[in-house]
Amino acid sequence: MVIKRIPIKQLAHDEVEDMEDEVAVEYPLTLYLNGDEWVTLLCSPAALEHLCYGFLKSEGLIKSRNDISQLTLDSEKGHCWITVKDLNPLVLQLHGKRTQTSGCAKGITFYHALDNATLVANHSTSTVSFDHLVALMARFNGASPVFKATGGVHSCAVCSANDMLLIQEDIGRHNALDKLIGEALMTGLDLGHKILLTSGRVSSEILLKAARSGIAIVVSRSAPTDMAVREAEKLGMTLVGFLRGRKCNVYSGFERITG
């Protein structure tokens, strides 16, 4: 249940009306990693296995689905017990450092330590036409039922050059992307050369999550930060912002957008 109906009072032009409103449910999911309590995610209670797989992939703790030998989800208690094979203690230690964070922000030390070793420039020669991007975004905007009901979630989608393949929603824009990445991992969909659409702002963290999955083109309805633009340039990725109607800003990698 990702939406809850609650009684509210609506004020409009000095009239008060008792009515019901639909709000997004916020759900705490605690992950236990190889026996130890590890992290609690506040998320929308849907696609929780996808979230677990995607979060572990984004955090650099697994590379493939087979790196997890067991995953037991108790959705009633909000607990997920995960056993990762050959858990790298260094990665876990760096993770501990990295996740000393504040809300939407996240430590950068670990990024640089790990990403410099693992992230390489994206040499994808895939392209997408502007008309196709406009059509994809229009479809994406209409394909978010929880947002339509509540206005309280972000959505992300993975697209090929001519189709929308996966879409996920969550109260957190990081969670929405991790759910996508997890779903791709679980269903064997290769994200290389794919297009990511997101409703939310693109910070360096979102950009780097996409980069680690091999995504070549990141397209947002909203704004990027300067650091996301710099990372996109460095990694040879295409970054498009403010795609609204038939207008957008291309911040990096213009060669992948065809007329």
Place this chain on the structure above:
Amino acid sequence: MVIKRIPIKQLAHDEVEDMEDEVAVEYPLTLYLNGDEWVTLLCSPAALEHLCYGFLKSEGLIKSRNDISQLTLDSEKGHCWITVKDLNPLVLQLHGKRTQTSGCAKGITFYHALDNATLVANHSTSTVSFDHLVALMARFNGASPVFKATGGVHSCAVCSANDMLLIQEDIGRHNALDKLIGEALMTGLDLGHKILLTSGRVSSEILLKAARSGIAIVVSRSAPTDMAVREAEKLGMTLVGFLRGRKCNVYSGFERITG
């Protein structure tokens, strides 16, 4: 410098134009607490001392400005060295647990452990008229220069029943609120009975940060989560969402809104 001008290509109705765009700067600030590296915040590089004070207050590590005996900010390196008097190792340990987080999400264990002990219901009898809220929000919407330039930040303001007292912007909605809380702490402004305006969604974390500062009325342009609504009810706070034009939803504490 919270805004950076960068060269972009703007696509509009099949025309391509080389132009400059203003984007929000994303800046890593690493806090060192009593000699140890503690946390890196990704933030807008303004009001950094306010952010440090507010973050420490929100995390429960300080209660008053005097609990910090030294704060040295090196804004070039992005380092801030803070010495807190009588640092409670239990709080720090719980903090470590709590901040095992994902992006916009944050662990809930610590909240319950600490908040149950410290948070009490808000018995403020202060009220605000609907007309005044509408006027405050209109002023708030026009008072965010970085948002106007970049579209890439959130803003928060503290208001009395008839004036806007403080306003802060940041790439993270948690940081924007922490900057406000820090500014109030540094300038001796009591947040009890005040109104918080925010551009962003109200999750349980935002609601609880406001609660810990004694704020009685939280008003957002956007949506709350169900957990935020439940916390507001439990704590006797007023929670208003979707205040746009002359319309809003009151989720909790309607008695503080006068006609």
